[in-house]
Amino acid sequence: MSLSNLFLRLAVVFVLIGVGLGYYMGATQNFAGSPVHAHINLLGWVSMFLYGLFYRAVPGAAAGRLPWIHLGVAVAGFLVFMPALAVELLGPRSLRGMAEVGLIVGPTLVVIGMILFAGIVFRHTGDRAVPA
DSSP: OOHHHHHHHHHHHHHHHHHHHHHHHHHHTOOTTHHHHHHIIIIIIIIHHHHHHHHHHSGGGGOSSHHHHHHHHHHHHHHHHHHHHHHHHHSOHHHHHHHHHHHHHHHHHHHHHHHHHHHHHHHHSSTTOOOO
């Protein structure tokens, strides 16, 4: 599967989770999970979908190992950060200490993923773009 398709498919899975959480919050009138819902939609849906569209629009940018490292770091960051945030906001106090590690590691990986993506974008766009 292409890198673009993988990002796009992950984005759709993540938006289904985010929309499902939003639907549940609305149905129960319990909005304590709103920050989790917002982060799932922003990092999971919007960011992953934009990554996929970029790699589709600039196919040469998907060549090599760095874009696949970007995928791994971005997805790992999301998958660590979202459960940790949910536990911190919604979980029992006994688990919140464990969430602290995820609230450091997850966002750090997300930021590293964004930095990798910025490097890939700047390398493959503009006047001095690496040819496809």
